[in-house]
Amino acid sequence: GMVVPFNQVIAQMLLALFDGFAAFEMVYWSPKTGPLKGKYTLKKLARRPAETLTFLVDDHGEYAGLRQQTMFQGRYIDVEIPGDDSVYYAANEEESAFYGRSYFEAAFKHWDKKFKLYYIAHVAAQRAAVGTRVGKLPKNPGRDEKNEFKQALADLGVAQWMTIPEDYTVESLREGTNFDFLALINHHNSQMSKSVLAAFFDDQQGSGGDTTLVDFGRQSDALFLLMLQTIMGEIEEVINQKIIPKFIDWNFGSGLYPRFQFGSLSQEQQAALLDM
Numbered sequence: 001g002m003v004v005p006f007n008q009v010i011a012q013m014l015l016a017l018f019d020g021f022a023a024f025e026m027v028y029w030s031p032k033t034g035p036l037k038g039k040y041t042l043k044k045l046a047r048r049p050a051e052t053l054t055f056l057v058d059d060h061g062e063y064a065g066l067r068q069q070t071m072f073q074g075r076y077i078d079v080e081i082p083g084d085d086s087v088y089y090a091a092n093e094e095e096s097a098f099y100g101r102s103y104f105e106a107a108f109k110h111w112d113k114k115f116k117l118y119y120i121a122h123v124a125a126q127r128a129a130v131g132t133r134v135g136k137l138p139k140n141p142g143r144d145e146k147n148e149f150k151q152a153l154a155d156l157g158v159a160q161w162m163t164i165p166e167d168y169t170v171e172s173l174r175e176g177t178n179f180d181f182l183a184l185i186n187h188h189n190s191q192m193s194k195s196v197l198a199a200f201f202d203d204q205q206g207s208g209g210d211t212t213l214v215d216f217g218r219q220s221d222a223l224f225l226l227m228l229q230t231i232m233g234e235i236e237e238v239i240n241q242k243i244i245p246k247f248i249d250w251n252f253g254s255g256l257y258p259r260f261q262f263g264s265l266s267q268e269q270q271a272a273l274l275d276m
Helices: 006-013 105-130 143-155 181-195 199-203 219-251 267-275
Strands: 021-029 041-048 053-057 063-072 075-082 086-090 132-136 169-173
Touching: 006 021, 006 041, 006 219, 041 219, 063 086, 086 219, 105 181, 132 143, 181 199, 199 219
Parallel strands: none
Antiparallel strands: 021 041, 021 086, 053 063, 063 075, 132 169
């Protein structure tokens, strides 16, 4: 009966793998018609962006809710969401209570260095292709003539020609390099893959072909599936421990709680991962 599709809720929960945690405000309602008439039900799990939230704790350090501080439509918002009206999922919470730790934190430093290497490699390629222009001016050049010369030098990387005033000269420095940028970039790619237990990303270095990339019979690749199953189990526990019992107690008081569970990854699904 939720107005937010359940697959969207799961996708938003999985943002915790990137941000460290994903938190939601539980919005309740009691439908006036239909099979849920008169029952307290969940209208939606409304995600609150992680960057706007601070966790609240009680005198014992236990979870007590959320504080959201943000701007919305030109208004400053500072609200507290009680613990009974909110729920969160944190990745690697054993490393940082409530806030969790991103699965991609270990990969970030390698991504950052790879990003810089791409920039440096392109600068090196540009200098090797078109050279570095050096302009020599005579003594006391006119301002307009000097500015025009400087602009012509700047445009020379893409222009086919330029005119040189008398007593001006232009030299082009051809700077070659034997530095293996690709090897270092692939090194950082490999470290990123290993940090998220996806070493099979590196079985091919972009050579193409139909070579099998993943073999879930290998221990290193099976570890990736175990990680996925661990994440699925953690999300199941959030739903089963923090959400379902609340509504069973409100509506029935039976103490009998159904359990949400993901289906196991079938051989076909594993094969789909392999093909992907």
